[in-house]
Amino acid sequence: MTASPIVEIRQLSKTYPGAGRPAVDGVDLAIAHGRIFGLLGPNGAGKTTLLSMLCGLLPPSSGSLRIRGQDVRHQDAAIKRRLGLAPQDLALYPYLTARENLAYFGGMLGLHGAALRRRLDYCLDTAGLNDVADRRVETFSGGLKRRLNLVIALLHEPELLILDEPTVGIDPQSRRFIHENLKRLNAEGMSIIYTSHYMEEVEQLCDEVAIIDHGRIIAQGSVDELLAAPREATIELRTSVPPPPAAQAALRALAHVHTAEFDGKFVVLTSAAPQTVAPAAMRLLHENGVETTSLSFGAMHLEQVFLALTGTRLRN
Amino acid sequence: MLTIFHRLAAAVIKEIRLILRDKEALIILFIMPMVFVLILSLALRDSFHERAGVRFALLIVNQDRGPVGDKLVEIFSQSANFRTEVVTANGPVPSAAALDADLRAGRYKFAFRIPPKTSERALRRVQQQLGLQPTGKVPEASVALTLLSDPTVRGDQRALVQAALNRALQGVESGMLLQQFAAIGKRLAPFAANVPGVPALRAPKTLDAFAEVKDPDETGKPYKEQTPTSVQQNAPAWTMLAMFFLVIPLSVTLIKERQVGSLTRLQSMGAPAWVLLAGKILPYFVINQVQLVLILIEGMYVLPLFGGDVLTIGDAPVAIALVSVAASLAAIGFGLLIASFSRTPEQATTFGATSVLVLAAVGGIMVPKLVMPPAMQRLGDLSPMSWGLEGFLDIFVRGGGVAEVLPECSQLLVFAAVCLIIAVWQFARRMANVS
Structure with missing residues (x-):
């Protein structure tokens, strides 16, 4: 599928006044139309800053940002009509009901009368909030609030939906509900940018992924491409007891082992020859009185890609 | 044009709903001042009579x-x-x-x-x-x-x-x-x-x-020294305090909107900043006018039932409206100023309440300026609440009209404009640096 880019970002940087280093640092990104694009990175990696610039909320320090070929800085109002942002915070009024919240934001978008009512019904349907539409939001569970927070971004039928951590702190049922809806909206033609620090979510949902850390894009491509990229494999072991220092030293010294990390009963090794290293490591631990309770290598997932790229785990 | 009207209507309706559902705000804005007017007008009735002759x-x-x-x-x-x-x-x-x-x-x-x-x-x-x-x-x-x-x-x-x-x-x-x-x-x-x-x-x-x-001829007495009755002092005084107390709900709702990201969302929707501002100012402006009307009704019709003096309000309704509008804008400007410099609702509540009470104490709201020594009276002249109160006293006590209240109204409007300009400047500064 050849898709024209809906978002083009070139050499985008943002340094907050008084900050030592840039929050976003020379980012280049092209996001194709009609895709679900995942922006993956730990908290504080620069995701929200990047999205704020994309939505025209924050002026970039340098670089360019185009949506549908229009410069965000020059075409503010026109571009904003194409975007729907669901911010990370629950941008809701607790004293108002779900319907009143939607009516307010719809009104601020300039919707009124029958058009507003139609969009209210659509949004309540989409979020599955019909039964609680006239209850005050302060009485809602975290999951219901997240759903409402999301559908407010759909009020004006945007071309591009931008979701900043839309599933933080909610139950699996609401998360599944949100994911199903996003897939359906995407199938109907909506482009979606989805930020998260949950690897599995992005893996399941997104066509394309960019990994961001310390304000820089460190990898970009389809999920399959990222997982297939040849690089050092990660070998993860769980042990019966934390390995003693002698065992840790021996593992570090093992042939073909590049790095070794220890976290209690959790051991992570990187190596270009996992088939050789895995049995050797198990044997060595056994000789030091430590039994291996689980072992995995080979089947890469994004968590491991991230680890391999940055040498650190995703900070939760 | 129509879109702007719908946006403004949505903003005003939202704000009114929020205020009507906020019991604490209703108590502060309406119940507290009306109770104060009743109690203090009755309690101080005789001591005002003695001053007035x-x-x-x-x-x-x-x-x-x-x-x-x-x-x-x-x-x-x-x-x-x-x-x-x-x-x-x-x-x-x-x-x-x-x-x-x-x-x-x-x-x-x-x-x-x-x-x-x-x-x-x-x-x-x-x-x-x-x-x-x-x-x-x-x-x-x-x-x-x-x-x-x-x-x-x-x-x-x-x-x-x-x-x-x-x-x-x-x-x-x-x-x-x-x-x-x-x-x-x-x-x-x-x-x-x-x-x-x-x-x-x-x-x-x-x-x-x-x-x-x-007695020396009353008409020869300096204009400003003609003395009000207890209710003539207390009704406009507590109206001024009630008007300025909107600082708390106004700034708290604004800061919460900023904290939870609804301002960010509204910005991302392209909602013009002036609509957001007008959506805040209009409902609170209406609330201020309702406060004044309720307190005047209380003074004119309720207080006498409890043995208090009837509130006489002169015969210059246009002048009353003028002072009320100017005082309301000053209060709203001050509220926005507090909101723009506070980071949390707690900060806004503490600083808002403290500053309003100090301005009230200095401005002759709690203790009439008549009983203050001259130095304190001059200090009190710096309080916008004193300007509003003097405006009302010009009309109620001294038979003044539009011309007489113009100086106070001008002071209040300049104060409102200065507050608003600083607040907008500070908001813009903050917005440019949101993370």
Whole structure:
């Protein structure tokens, strides 16, 4: 599928006044139309800053940002009509009901009368909030609030939906509900940018992924491409007891082992020859009185890609 | 154009819903000031009366059908120190018990009865004393008038009123004396004309060897020193405080909107900043006007039911509206200023409440400026709440109109504009740095 880019970002940087280093640092990104694009990175990696610039909320320090070929800085109002942002915070009024919240934001978008009512019904349907539409939001569970927070971004039928951590702190049922809806909206033609620090979510949902850390894009491509990229494999072991220092030293010294990390009963090794290293490591631990309770290598997932790229785990 | 109207309508409806569902805000904005007006107007009623000069409610039951009764009624009706009501012998005369009950209820502070035939009896007594009545008649006793009073009236005030009554009676006596002289003079006139050195006796109606002792002329008093009644001071004072207390709900809702990201969302939707601002200002402006109207109604109609003075508000409704609009804009500007510099609702509540209470204390809201020493009064002139209060007092107490309140309104509007400019500048600075 050849898709024209809906978002083009070139050499985008943002340094907050008084900050030592840039929050976003020379980012280049092209996001194709009609895709679900995942922006993956730990908290504080620069995701929200990047999205704020994309939505025209924050002026970039340098670089360019185009949506549908229009410069965000020059075409503010026109571009904003194409975007729907669901911010990370629950941008809701607790004293108002779900319907009143939607009516307010719809009104601020300039919707009124029958058009507003139609969009209210659509949004309540989409979020599955019909039964609680006239209850005050302060009485809602975290999951219901997240759903409402999301559908407010759909009020004006945007071309591009931008979701900043839309599933933080909610139950699996609401998360599944949100994911199903996003897939359906995407199938109907909506482009979606989805930020998260949950690897599995992005893996399941997104066509394309960019990994961001310390304000820089460190990898970009389809999920399959990222997982297939040849690089050092990660070998993860769980042990019966934390390995003693002698065992840790021996593992570090093992042939073909590049790095070794220890976290209690959790051991992570990187190596270009996992088939050789895995049995050797198990044997060595056994000789030091430590039994291996689980072992995995080979089947890469994004968590491991991230680890391999940055040498650190995703900070939760 | 229509879109802007719908956006503004949505913003106003949202804000009104939020306020109506915020019980604490409703208590602060409406209940608190109305309770304060009621309690303090009643509590301070008498001390304001004393400052303004005493004016007692007096009932005269005039059962005399002669000149003495008429003269006494005239003297007390014309006195600035009495608010006199008269019951004449033509109407139903209250019984002693009814009179007593009225006094106990505080309806009148003082009452006296002028008994039937007082004029005739007094005249007979004067003529007998002057030896003008044929001898052998039954001697007439002095006519006794009794001054009745509300049992709560202080002794010194009672003594004052007694003295005033005695002075009035002496005036009547000397008038009667002069009349008798006039009659004698008339009879002696033919004889006097024939006796050299004896002047024709003239008998004026009154003598005025001494000028009456009076307060300095009230109209000559400096304009600003005319004193309000308790309710004239308290109603506008607490209205000003109530108006400025919107600082708390206004700034708290604004900061919460910023904290939870709804301002970010609205910005991302392209909602113009001025619509957001107008959506805040309009509902609070309406609330301020409702506060004023409620407190005026309370002062005019509710307070008298509790024994307080009726609030008189002059006759310049346009001037009242002008002060109210200017004061409201000043309060809203101040609220936005506090909101723009506070990071959390707690900061806004603490700083908002403290600054409003200090401005109120300094500005003569809690303690009238009249009782403050001059240095404190000058300090109080710096408080915008004092400007609003003085504006209302110009109208209520000093009979001022639009021209008289223009200086205060200008001060309030300049204050509002300065606050608004600083607040918008600070908001813009913050917005440029959101993370």
